[in-house]
Amino acid sequence: MSEASRLDATRNPIVCALAGLCLSAETRIKSAPGDELVIRLPVENLRAAVAVLINQLGVTHLTTITGEDLPPQLTLKYHFWQKRGFTLEVELPGEAPVAASIVDLIPGAALYEREVYGMFGVAFEGHPDLQPLLLPDGWDGAPPLRKEVHSG
Amino acid sequence: MARTVIPIGPQHPLLKEPLAFQIMLEGERVTDSTMRMGYVHRGIERLCQERTYVQNIHLLERVCGICSHVHAMTYCHAVESLLGIEVPLRAAYLRALLCELERIHSHLLWMGVLARNIGLDTIFMYAWRDREVVLDIMEALSGGRVSHAINIIGGVRSDVTPEDREEILEQLTTLDRQVTRLVGVVEHERSLQTRTKGVGLLSLEQVRRYCVVGPVARASGLDADMRRDEPRTPYDRLSFNVPTHTAGDVWARTLVRMQETRVSVELCRDILKEIPEGPLAVRAPRRVPPGEAISRSEAPRGEVFYYVRSDGSDTPARVKIRTPTLPSLLTLPQQLKGVTMADVSVVLSGVDLCIACADR
Numbered sequence: 424m425s426e427a428s429r430l431d432a433t434r435n436p437i438v439c440a441l442a443g444l445c446l447s448a449e450t451r452i453k454s455a456p457g458d459e460l461v462i463r464l465p466v467e468n469l470r471a472a473v474a475v476l477i478n479q480l481g482v483t484h485l486t487t488i489t490g491e492d493l494p495p496q497l498t499l500k501y502h503f504w505q506k507r508g509f510t511l512e513v514e515l516p517g518e519a520p521v522a523a524s525i526v527d528l529i530p531g532a533a534l535y536e537r538e539v540y541g542m543f544g545v546a547f548e549g550h551p552d553l554q555p556l557l558l559p560d561g562w563d564g565a566p567p568l569r570k571e572v573h574s575g
Numbered sequence: 576m577a578r579t580v581i582p583i584g585p586q587h588p589l590l591k592e593p594l595a596f597q598i599m600l601e602g603e604r605v606t607d608s609t610m611r612m613g614y615v616h617r618g619i620e621r622l623c624q625e626r627t628y629v630q631n632i633h634l635l636e637r638v639c640g641i642c643s644h645v646h647a648m649t650y651c652h653a654v655e656s657l658l659g660i661e662v663p664l665r666a667a668y669l670r671a672l673l674c675e676l677e678r679i680h681s682h683l684l685w686m687g688v689l690a691r692n693i694g695l696d697t698i699f700m701y702a703w704r705d706r707e708v709v710l711d712i713m714e715a716l717s718g719g720r721v722s723h724a725i726n727i728i729g730g731v732r733s734d735v736t737p738e739d740r741e742e743i744l745e746q747l748t749t750l751d752r753q754v755t756r757l758v759g760v761v762e763h764e765r766s767l768q769t770r771t772k773g774v775g776l777l778s779l780e781q782v783r784r785y786c787v788v789g790p791v792a793r794a795s796g797l798d799a800d801m802r803r804d805e806p807r808t809p810y811d812r813l814s815f816n817v818p819t820h821t822a823g824d825v826w827a828r829t830l831v832r833m834q835e836t837r838v839s840v841e842l843c844r845d846i847l848k849e850i851p852e853g854p855l856a857v858r859a860p861r862r863v864p865p866g867e868a869i870s871r872s873e874a875p876r877g878e879v880f881y882y883v884r885s886d887g888s889d890t891p892a893r894v895k896i897r898t899p900t901l902p903s904l905l906t907l908p909q910q911l912k913g914v915t916m917a918d919v920s921v922v923l924s925g926v927d928l929c930i931a932c933a934d935r
Contacts, residue, residue: 452882453656453868455807483783484799486871486880487897502880502897506804508869531786534905535897542620557613557934568621 435460437509440479444468452510460509461500469501469513470523476503477528488535490543492517492570497543501525515545524549542568578606581916585614589692589920592930596907603915608908616934623894628654628728628863631891636722638896639932641681644673645874647726650894652807652870653883654728657863665853666730667808672846673716673723674872675839679750680709681875681927682790682832682839686761689829689924693770698761705753712746715739730856740847747847751840758833771825775910775922778823785906789877789899791926794831795823801873813845825925832927861889874899876927898932 438448441462450458464472476482486502497520501511515522524547526533534556536547541555544566555562565572579600585593593614599607619638623631636647648670655662662670683706690698710720717723717733725731735743761767777787782795792799800817802810818834820827863885872879877899886892903926910922 451867453653453866455652455656455870456805459869483786485786486878487895487901489882489893489895491884491893500882502869502882504871508805508871510869529786530784531902531905534901555613557616559613567618 437476437480438462440475441472444472444475452508454508456507459507461512462509463512463514466513466515466522469511470525470528472511473501473525473528480505483529485529485532485535488532488539490539490545490568492543492568494570497545499539499545520545522547524553526550542566544569577602583919585611589923590928590930591688592928594928594930598911598916598919600916603917605911605914605916605919608911610904610907612904612930613934615931619935620894620896623891625890627861627889628891629861631894632726632728633724635894635896636724636726638898638935639874639929640721641684641929642677642874642876642879642932643721644670644677644723644725645872645879646896647724648674649870649872649879649881650883651726651728652872653868653881654863654891655859656868656870657866657883657885658728658859659864660729660857660859662730663854663857664808664851665734666855668846668850669716669725669731669733669735669855671809671813672735672843672850673713673725675842675846676709676713676716678839678875679754679836679843680706680713682836683709683754683757685832685924685927686757686829689771689825689921690767692920692924693767695764695767698757698764698767701753701757701760705750705757708746708750708753712743712750715743727856727859729859730854732855734855735847735850740850744844744847747840747844751837754836754840758837761829761833767829768826770918770921771829771925772822773824773826774914774918775825775828775925776823777906777910779821781906781909782823785902785909787877787902787906789874789903790828790831790835791903791906792877793817793819794827796821799878801871801878805871807872809846809849812849813842815842825921828925828927862887863889863891876900876903876929876932896935898929898935900926900929900933903928904933 446463448462451461452459482505484504489500495517497515537556541558581598584595595611597609635650636643638646687699687702717725779796782792865887867884880897882895884893
């Protein structure tokens with residue numbers, strides 16, 4: 424991370440609001456209007472951070488949740504949009520990953536969490552109806568987007 | 576009153592693509608509903624990790640059968656950001672031209688489907704007749720009516736000659752005349768209003784809570800359009816308005832889509848008038864430097880989102896796609912609650928679902 428992007432990130436109002444909750448912030452993801460901010464958090468602070476975004480900054484739009492298997496870890500990226508895109512990133516252990524559901528804070532997250540549950544096996548605690556979104560009934564293989572799964 | 580459960584789908588004449596609903600009824604009124612999707616899941620995100628960046632363009636154009644171009648284009652935008660290359664101006668204009676044609680095509684197709692489901696076959700015939708003009712233009716531009724394959728990483732691969740340009744402008748005049756007439760008919764059609772007003776209601780509050788995008792959100796008063804809010808060239812050079820309504824019912828969605836169709840026809844003309852001369856593409860290396868990129872575009876149904884991560888090879892490490900239908904699907908139980916069984920088809924059509932997109 425360059426010095427410039429670090430400076431740019433610390434002046435951001437989102438970073439200031441989440442100051443006590445996040446591990447680091449950097450403008451890392453490339454995009455058309457300029458690089459987008461990524462805020463890394465410990466998974467236990469996720470709900471608190473989302474609540475701050477909603478209550479203090481008026482953020483409402485969660486675009487989606489991207490899961491990615493990077494053994495031995497799993498990362499979840501919560502992509503938000505408010506005039507500009509920005510991302511909250513959490514890391515989970517690859518074995519039996521668990522994260523707190525944010526469906527009660529942002530009801531629009533319901534299908535995204537179900538998709539990540541089906542594709543990566545992340546259990547979202549507190550989700551009202553946690554079942555795979557896209558997999559067939561009775562799917563008993565490993566979650567298909569995990570690295571241990573090899574396609575034919 | 577007796578409770579009845581009516582299953583709709585996964586195969587049902589009302590739905591153009593497979594999706595399953597259980598509709599719980601008390602008498603004629605819907606009390607609750609559940610939805611099951613995934614019948615056309617093709618594992619596209621996984622397949623992307625096993626193909627090269629170039630091969631993926633071909634694959635991603637097949638995420639959707641209506642907004643095929645916008646998917647390939649949004650993916651190319653993300654890869655171009657990773658490569659740090661800027662497409663030539665002429666290519667950006669040609670991509671935008673096809674985007675707008677696709678929007679007209681999609682909205683006219685939707686108008687036909689809604690009218691057909693209500694039983695207004697005349698409007699269905701008019702809408703689909705007018706849609707033929709767009710398909711002809713797209714065929715002249717790219718050689719394909721649905722899959723256009725004009726995107727390459729670094730630009731586009733087909734050009735508009737001066738003769739093509741004149742001919743397309745002429746076809747656009749025809750289209751403008753026909754669409755204006757269709758919009759006039761639709762706006763004053765009493766039976767369409769009776770069937771759609773107050774049906775499928777979504778408040779601005781609900782639209783925000785469920786993160787809904789596109790015409791469905793704009794019909795409930797959410798003024799959001801990625802073409803204006805996160806503009807890529809040439810949208811930052813073009814002036815256009817974003818129609819919104821506040822009623823939040825299927826009628827408001829009809830008006831928003833019809834007004835957007837007219838805006839898009841105008842945009843196509845502006846693009847063809849202002850398109851600069853120049854090269855069509857710049858050379859792009861096969862290997863992409865490590866990094867992450869996000870791109871967002873306004874598809875006919877709303878914001879399309881791509882996240883691409885590269886590990887430095889010629890194959891992406893992760894491609895994530897979020898299509899605009901997904902948040903709309905989440906709102907269906909809310910929209911269906913309290914409507915009569917006869918209006919279920921109006922609610923389902925009103926959203927403009929694209930199941931193949933949502934399932935990927």
